[in-house]
Amino acid sequence: MLSAPRPEQRPTVHRHHGDERVDEYAWLRDRENPAVRAHLEAENAYTEQMLAHLGGLREELFAEYRSRIKETDEDVPAKDGAWEYYTRTEEGLQYAIFARRPIGGGDEEIVLDCNKEAEGSEYFGLGALSVSPTGNLLAYSTDTNGSEEFELRIKDLRTGELLPDVIKPTGYGAVWSADERYLFYTTLDHAHRPWKVWRHRLGTAQSEDVCVYTEEDEAFYLGVGRTRSRQWLVLSAHAAESSELRVLRADDPEGTWQVVAPRRPGIEYTLEHHGDRFLIVTNDEGPDFRLAQAPVDDFGPERWTTVIPHQPGVRIAAVDAFADHLVVSLRADGRTELDIIDLQGQDVRRDARLSVPLEPVTLGPRRRLRFDEPIYTVHVGVNREFDTHVLRIEYTSLTTPNSTIDVDLRTDERTLRKQQPVLNVDLSRYRSAREWATAPDGTKVPISLVWRDDRPAGGPLLLYGYGSYEHSIDPYFSTLRLSLLDRGVAFAIAHVRGGGELGRAWYEHGKKKEKTNTFTDFIACAEHLIAQGWTTKDGLAIRGGSAGGLLIGAVLNMRPDLFAAAVAEVPFVDTLNTILDPSLPLTVREWDEWGNPLEDPDIYEVMKSYAPYDNVATCRYPAIYVTAGLNDPRVSYWEPAKWVARLRDRMTGGGPVLLKTELGAGHGGPSGRYDSWRDEATIQAFVLDVVRRKSA
Known part of the structure; x- marks a missing residue:
């Protein structure tokens, strides 16, 4: 029987702004040191041993995933010139095949077979x-x-x-x-x-x-x-x-x-082209952005004129230009939305450099695409052509599989081209809802939930969070998630500050000196779900990855008593040491997100107060499953490795704390679909095992 790996402690002292911190595991950063590789391999062996009793459940979950997924499948072709392009998969193959067919009919041509490219x-x-x-x-x-x-x-x-x-x-x-x-x-x-x-x-x-x-x-x-x-x-x-x-x-x-x-x-600004003008989405007149335009031959900011003005709380995310229409992607009321604008009076099919000036564009009515479900995600899909009246969109919700829909931009008539096949499942049995938790400062924080209709009240629940970079975790359907729902586990997304779900202000109040709002929002969501009878402390598991792994690490330190289990995937947990080191990938750019602790003592103190590695406590921690990637250029493998080592040193009970490092992969974990399904089966088995035992 293997015991938990205990790497040697070699204290390194860090000094900044008159403060002194000791890092006993800094030596794990040396990936060329054979002892580091040996330690990661020992951690993998220990994790596999600790999960050995779940081998049957892991295989059962993997088999369920396969039984629901149409493994040989093809997406909806997208027209581009003389061809229609599509992606397909074949049963037994790990990777996608990109292919095309002539528009008028003819044999398939393989554009790129990723399975052949991946051989060896x-x-x-x-x-x-x-x-x-x-x-x-x-x-x-x-x-x-x-x-x-x-x-x-x-x-x-x-x-x-x-x-x-x-x-x-x-x-x-x-x-x-x-x-x-x-x-x-x-x-x-x-x-x-x-x-x-x-x-x-x-x-x-x-x-x-x-x-x-x-x-x-x-x-x-x-x-x-x-x-x-x-x-x-x-x-x-x-x-x-x-x-x-x-x-x-x-x-x-x-x-x-x-x-x-x-x-x-x-x-900030982004740009699209339409005829003799550029279309520009920018925040120069307000945090939630406006849509402007400028001539292609004189496009300096002094020539920008407003097409859609800034509106507080309605975040303009992007504009897609077609010959006779504009499609505006935005966020309003915590949802993704699409607005369509008709254009008249401009022949953009002509070259904008002709000596005869084109007529000014005239905006027609602006209308929003409406959907029946109260909680959903919609975005512009693959649209390769400019001169078209057909807009392809992708729609999903917590209970609706991803759906490819073509919209006639002239009439708004919709044609469902494909809905993701989900085999051997009665989708009518799943329910979704939106709840609102109250943060310590009084802010209302949205929560999206999904469960199966026969789930017992107060059963186990898995709460997911991210909350950084204005990245929104919108409600989405997951075939793999059904295995949890079918076992009585509800799934919830905490739409915490630091994300972009409720506009730019939602992001601004969850970064730099206000970063702790991200963590207290998440804790408020967990407490709300318990108080409303959705689950109990013994049935509550939490999950997040990368910056969401920072979230998991921070809330575990703040409230280790609140959760039964935690999953932290490639977690950004050695936060302060990383952001203090400008030689590392991403660090200098990251100062705009977290602040620069090298120059700002206040930022240093804020980061020191929440950085998971620096705040590991001497207390009881729940069961924790952690992943890392040896070749990860975004979150270095040593961050989770150091964190796990310090957790084991300081915790007074609970656990186990497990680390799985992909020794041949990076930030995204295993790349093949079957490998990633097995990875997910391990995570779900871990969660199910803990919440079943603790809530029994």
């Missing part, structure tokens, strides 16, 4: 997947260890042959010039930040590529893309609270990139 690799990730304007060439990039560094290749789709061009390492994404002679891509700096954009001419060596832009400010990340009209390429530089875009005509790849609006602190 424990991990597989796809970065770029970009078909050239004529449909003749494919640029794609792959990652085989989870590091998120990619090798970019080019495939001739007419012959299936790979061109000799090989570009590595690159960041995510790649975009074609209009003439298909050039590709633009990003490369990473020492901190894993996309900081250079390059132009590659097909048929030449990478050493001949031209760097078209370098971003020296470590707070900014670069990306490249193109507008739906395909007339413009967009080079974006984004920090957490600021952005700066450059544009270049797609048919002028060797031209000069032009700045749309110089960066300003606190001002």
Whole structure:
């Protein structure tokens, strides 16, 4: 019988702002040290031993997942020029197959079979997947260890042959010039930040590529893309609270990139193209953003005129431009929404550079797409073409599987193209609701719940949370979650501050010096669910990943008595040490999210007050399951490893505390679908085992 691993303590002293902290496990950061690898392997062996009694349940859950999922399946094709593109899966294969068929009918052509690309690799990730304007060439990039560094290749789709061009390492994404002679891509700096954009001419060596832009400010990340009209390429530089875009005509790849609006602190904007104007979503006149427009030949911010004004509490997230319509994505009343605007009086099918000026666009009525369910998630789906009257959207809720719907933008008539198949299940048996908890400062915090109709009152419940980066955890359907619901476990999402569910203010009041609102909101949600009879302390499990893992770690320190079990996936728990180290990936950019404790003593004290690793208490902790990825560039493996070691040292009872490190993967865990299902089966078995025993 293995005992819990106890790594050697080698105290390291950290001093900042006159404060002194001791880190006894700092040595675990040295991934080249054989003792570190040995420790992670020992943790994996211990975790497997501690979960050995759940082997039957894990297999049962995995079998249930497979029984509900149509393993050989195909999504709805999306038209793009002479082709319709789609993704399909085959039973027994881990990864997707990207394919296409001629619009007029004909045989399938394989664009990219990720299963073949993944052969011989424990991990597989796809970065770029970009078909050239004529449909003749494919640029794609792959990652085989989870590091998120990619090798970019080019495939001739007419012959299936790979061109000799090989570009590595690159960041995510790649975009074609209009003439298909050039590709633009990003490369990473020492901190894993996309900081250079390059132009590659097909048929030449990478050493001949031209760097078209370098971003020296470590707070900014670069990306490249193109507008739906395909007339413009967009080079974006984004920090957490600021952005700066450059544009270049797609048919002028060797031209000069032009700045749309110089960066300003606190001002963000995105851009889309429509005829002779750019459409700009920006927060320059209010925190919930407005929609503006500017001429393509004179687009400085002084020329921006308002199309949709800023409205407090209604967060404009994006605009999608089509020939005769605009589609505005927004958040209102805690839900995602889509507004449609008709456009009249402008022939945008003509080239905007013609000497005859185009007529000004006239906005028709603005109308919202309405849905029957009170809690749902809707967003714009795959829409590859500009000149179309059909909008593809994706709709889901806690009880409705993901549904692909085509909307006629002229009549609003809807056609359900596909609903995610869920086999061997009566979906009518599941119920959902919205509750509101009251935070300590009086703020009302929404909770989304789902359960099966025969669940006993007060049964077990799994509460999920995130609460950072303005990222919203919207209600969504999960086939895998049904295994919990069918065993009497309800599922809830705490929509805590730090996310974006209720507009920009919801985010602003859950970051930097107000970050603790994220944690107290979550605790308030847990207490509300107990007080309202949804569950009990002995039946309450919690879960979160990455920044949501920070949430889990923080609330465990604040209220270890409130929960029976916790799952923290790749958790950002060594928060203060990481944000104090600008040499680590993401840190400098992260100062806009958390504050800079190197320069601001108040931020230092706030972070020190909640950082999970620094606040592990001498008390009883619930059962905790923790994951890590050895190659994770976002949350380094040592954060969860150090946290688990300190928890075991200081806790006075409870547990167990288990750590599973993926030794060949990164932030997202196992990459193959069957591997990820087995991973989920382990997590669900752990949760079920704990809440059954404690609430029995």
